[in-house]
Amino acid sequence: MFQYKIPISLYIHMPWCVHKCPYCDFNSHTVKKIPDYEAYIDNLIKDLQQDVVMCPDRSIHSIFIGGGTPSLFSAELIAKLLTKVKQVIPINKDAEITIEANPNSVDVDRFNGYQQAGINRISIGVQSFQANKLKNLGRIHNPEEAINAGTLAHNLNLRSFNLDLMHGLPNQSIDDALYDLKQAIEIAPPHLSWYQLTIEPNTLFGSKPPVLPDDDNLWEIYQQGHQLLTDHGYQQYETSAYAKPDFQCQHNLNYWRFGDYLGIGCGAHGKITRSNGEIIRTIKTRHPRGYLEGRYLDRSYIVAKEELPFEFFMNRFRLFEIVPKHEFEQRTFLPLQAVNRQINFAIEKNYLIESEYGWQVTEQGKLFLNSLLEIFL
Ligand SMILES: C[S@@+](CC[C@H](N)C(=O)[O-])C[C@H]1O[C@@H](n2cnc3c(N)ncnc32)[C@H](O)[C@@H]1O
Ligand SMILES: C[S@@+](CC[C@H](N)C(=O)[O-])C[C@H]1O[C@@H](n2cnc3c(N)ncnc32)[C@H](O)[C@@H]1O
Numbered sequence: 106m107f108q109y110k111i112p113i114s115l116y117i118h119m120p121w122c123v124h125k126c127p128y129c130d131f132n133s134h135t136v137k138k139i140p141d142y143e144a145y146i147d148n149l150i151k152d153l154q155q156d157v158v159m160c161p162d163r164s165i166h167s168i169f170i171g172g173g174t175p176s177l178f179s180a181e182l183i184a185k186l187l188t189k190v191k192q193v194i195p196i197n198k199d200a201e202i203t204i205e206a207n208p209n210s211v212d213v214d215r216f217n218g219y220q221q222a223g224i225n226r227i228s229i230g231v232q233s234f235q236a237n238k239l240k241n242l243g244r245i246h247n248p249e250e251a252i253n254a255g256t257l258a259h260n261l262n263l264r265s266f267n268l269d270l271m272h273g274l275p276n277q278s279i280d281d282a283l284y285d286l287k288q289a290i291e292i293a294p295p296h297l298s299w300y301q302l303t304i305e306p307n308t309l310f311g312s313k314p315p316v317l318p319d320d321d322n323l324w325e326i327y328q329q330g331h332q333l334l335t336d337h338g339y340q341q342y343e344t345s346a347y348a349k350p351d352f353q354c355q356h357n358l359n360y361w362r363f364g365d366y367l368g369i370g371c372g373a374h375g376k377i378t379r380s381n382g383e384i385i386r387t388i389k390t391r392h393p394r395g396y397l398e399g400r401y402l403d404r405s406y407i408v409a410k411e412e413l414p415f416e417f418f419m420n421r422f423r424l425f426e427i428v429p430k431h432e433f434e435q436r437t438f439l440p441l442q443a444v445n446r447q448i449n450f451a452i453e454k455n456y457l458i459e460s461e462y463g464w465q466v467t468e469q470g471k472l473f474l475n476s477l478l479e480i481f482l
């Protein structure tokens with residue numbers, strides 16, 4: 106049937122961390138007394154069982170176990186989780202299955218165990234390879250542990266692995282930022298996420314903002330870092346994501362291409378297209394307490410038809426690739442005529458180029474992405 110051409114992924118949220126980082130706005134709770142991780146896995150499966158009713162006859166295209174700190178979960182528990190997921194919904198044979206890991210909570214046995222459990226991609230939250238930067242970021246690992254975790258992932262010969270780095274850090278010079286990238290390049294991950302530090306309102310940094318590099322320095326860091334990555338064969342495919350050819354994160358691609366995804370676990374969100382074209386968004390209970398009491402779904406709603414063009418392009422234009430026109434029709438269930446006027450206006454503004462096959466955002470469009478998106482509001 107028509108809608109089954111839309112791939113569906115699975116996001117699984119693990120909500121605990123040993124320590125809350127002062128910049129982090131993700132749904133993560135400090136471990137005070139060791140949580141019942143096993144009970145959490147059982148609840149994840151019950152949560153999934155309730156969700157799959159909305160997507161019969163479909164199979165999972167990719168899985169992303171994110172957090173929080175998923176690597177607090179033992180390999181045995183991750184194996185149990187993936188085995189049970191498979192009993193509830195089929196997983197495609199070639200599915201990319203990622204787990205996020207913090208450098209201080211890993212060792213060779215744990216990584217081996219994850220691989221045996223079916224994980225084929227590990228994403229390591231390095232942030233920086235400089236001790237003073239890690240300290241300022243409130244991280245509990247040191248540069249050696251970061252290098253060690255990256256090397257372990259490299260030696261496993263997984264399908265892929267990723268390092269998360271941040272730039273634009275307090276007291277960071279251009280050379281400091283380039284040092285971090287050079288160190289990462291030495292470990293040779295097929296995928297590199299390179300985020301500019303943002304100050305989020307509901308965080309410690311939000312209430313006591315640190316001094317960050319000024320705009321000129323931020324621009325230089327970005328320009329020189331981008332060039333360094335490009336020179337080493339990393340292609341930018343999204344604002345903060347770089348990958349060697351064919352190593353883009355399949356889970357992220359599906360998300361930005363307005364694919365479907367189930368979201369289970371605390372605070373996870375999901376998007377499911379029904380056979381009648383309705384798009385349902387689900388949001389799960391944020392706090393582990395309520396979640397572990399069996400209240401999984403916080404709320405869900407059907408996306409209004411009028412909002413679909415904006416939602417589609419907001420995701421789609423983040424990727425630096427052509428947007429196929431047929432995907433717009435397939436994923437929104439709207440005819441192309443529904444956006445004719447807006448597309449023509451965007452072309453006039455030099456934000457978009459149109460071909461018979463699709464639309465490509467221009468350099469001008471990338472620079473004024475918000476103005477481009479507003480056209481579809
Ligand atoms: C959800 S976190 C999970 C990764 C893992 N818990 C860790 O921290 O090592 C994913 C990534 O988002 C990035 N991130 C989190 N907060 C950020 C912020 N305020 N600005 C930029 N990047 C941020 C970090 O690079 C982090 O590794
Ligand atoms: C931002 S990416 C992390 C990229 C990572 N550095 C990597 O390449 O492995 C994490 C993925 O998890 C998804 N994600 C994060 N938090 C989520 C949530 N609460 N609910 C559903 N999906 C979520 C994002 O949409 C994205 O596709």
Ligand code: SF4
Nearest residue numbers: 122125126129172173
């Ligand atoms: S950045 Fe990672 S380790 Fe730090 S609080 Fe957020 S999720 Fe936890």
